[in-house]
């Protein structure tokens with residue numbers, strides 16, 4: 305069986321048998337993928353202590369399918385671990401939500417190297433002490449951009465006019481903000497979305513905010529962006545992510 309090698313982040317681990325686990329990775333070369341880690345629960349396993357949830361490193365796997373679309377993990381080495389994520393609930397849930405969103409918004413084995421880079425960047429920022437809510441919002445904005453789901457945030461999606469200041473309406477069906485003149489064309493709307501909150505999301509998506517550790521967003525605005533993303537992600541996916549309730 306041919307072997308493949310890639311950098312990868314462990315995004316989910318589930319028991320498979322008394323000695324083996326299924327490790328789901330988000331990888332640089334293959335996007336999200338599942339591997340069977342045979343014997344990993346044995347005390348003699350070389351992988352014990354190397355591969356924690358959300359850790360990142362190089363994996364080697366045999367690319368033959370095993371039963372229902374799974375590879376066999378041969379090696380996991382040079383793993384960068386992020387212990388601060390496990391030690392803090394807010395960091396942990398931010399990482400969980402990002403991993404779930406990356407899983408839900410991508411196809412199995414569809415390469416997404418930029419998204420891999422964003423996910424690793426998020427883990428590093430959480431480890432380094434960037435405020436979890438802000439780090440997560442920035443990741444989600446980038447994910448929406450990279451997956452083609454970033455909506456129109458600063459102009460009316462119908463007439464292309466300025467969406468103005470203050471409360472705005474957002475049409476998930478049209479994929480953007482609608483101004484008061486065009487709101488009748490938007491179908492089901494998210495009402496009372498603030499243009500300030502959407503503007504922050506737009507800046508985060510464009511990567512214009514480089515020092516996230518210095519970003520201070522007012523708590524009310526942060527809550528608005530969070531609420532907007534939860535609703536919009538649920539709309540795009542067709543269901544709410546179960547990790548959203550912990551944020």
Ligand SMILES: [Zn+2]
Pocket residue numbers: 460461462463464465482483484485486
């Ligand atoms: Zn308009």
